[in-house]
Amino acid sequence: MNVKKIAIAATLLSIVSGTVVGCTNVPNNGNTATNTDPKNVKLRSVGVTLGDLSNPFFVVMAQGAEKEAKKIGGDGVRATVVSSGYDLNQQFNQIENFVAANTDMIILNAADSKGIRPAVDQARQAGKIVIAVDTPVEADVDATVTTNNVQAGEISCQYIADRLKGKGNVVIVNGPPVTSVIQRVDGCLKVLAKYPNIKLLSKDQNAEGSRDGGLRVMSDLLVTFPKIDAVFAINDPSGVGVDLAANQAKRQDFFIVGVDGAPEAIQAIASKDSLYAATATQNPRGMTQKAVQVGNDILHGKKPESPNILIPAKLVTKENVSTSTGW
Known part of the structure; x- marks a missing residue:
């Protein structure tokens, strides 16, 4: 195994053994924007489902989401990152787990832009904030942060x-x-x-x-x-x-x-x-950092000027x- 592969493996290990854990055991934190004064809401939990954590791009995305969540909510915030492996059924289950755990916001890198819609709809009906990253989805999400x-x-x-x-x-x-x-x-x-x-x-x-x-x-x-x-x-x-x-x-x-x-x-x-x-x-790190920022603003009652946020590409x-x- 070369140095690069070792570094990636170490990063994945740190994610799995640290804040990235199964979300079904996350306690109900009561942070529901519909029944709480947004000014008093504190970010407590973020659920992130990404395409494939064997790809370094998504590892960096995971790091960006976790870092920004802790920057906003402190060390007590819970960041749960999972890999869908581009398996639509698996991502459905992951989103359902996030909802059941009363996660404050869901950061979604869709395994299938069309097929994921029912899961997104269920999460939104449950009052959850859903931010799509890296790829838009054909569903009613709160915001989308992607590369152009x-x-x-x-x-x-x-x-x-x-x-x-x-x-x-x-x-x-x-x-x-x-x-x-x-x-x-x-x-x-x-x-x-x-x-x-x-x-x-x-x-x-x-x-x-x-x-x-x-x-x-x-x-x-x-x-x-x-x-x-x-x-x-x-x-x-x-x-x-x-x-x-x-x-x-x-x-x-x-x-x-x-x-x-x-x-x-x-x-x-x-x-x-x-x-x-x-x-x-x-900018994979910047995408998820921005997504958490936007989700936190929405949690506090502040919607983005535009729900579609594009990050320019450079050659x-x-x-x-x-x-x-x-x-």
Whole structure:
């Protein structure tokens, strides 16, 4: 196990053994905004359900939520972070547990933007504050905090189009059917549509947002298509998997652009030997910190000016990677 994997494992261990525990044993704290003067309400508990805690992006999101909750509510606040593993049924159960435990607010990174609606509706009917993060949901939440995912797709694929000078074969390595992924792909397709000499070879293969998925999908695509000039991966873990597939197949004929600004992607971009050329950065820590801030304001009777809060994406390339601070 390399140093990076050890660090990630240590972080996950600290989450599991510290404040991230099953929420069904959390006592009823009586913090219900509907029957309490908002001025006297104190944040006591936050429930966070994220896509996949084996992905460092979500580990950083968990850290951001926990840190902001303790900053607002003190050491007595209870932050419960769980991983859905992109399993809709599991996330349903997690939200039901948060509601049963009378959690003050639920921070939701949806496993399925459409399918999660009944669980969100039940939580809202129970008077719970629900803030969507990273990906919007097709449900009535109190607020949504996301990266500007359309912009992330646009700047990524504009880089591809510019580098190819408007001509070449492009592959999109897609991901889970959540709004953030759909928006990134839509942004990419909008840009590529302006270039009639760019041929899109594949756009629907779901790599599940993971390194293993990226390796699997790209290995198949490399067999199918002998000539590829560029790959847009919907996130950096799948992009890293694409890079691994290229190394295994000894293919060097294309470059990779991802989304996240993940540490390993930044390292790959900085390397002279990597096919990784760029990544549209996100701010996972900032997203959940903002979500907890907004949820706390709502708990105290103050709604945000706009329920949709977008965080701009920036493109990191080999030309500016030395100035990137990462997560």
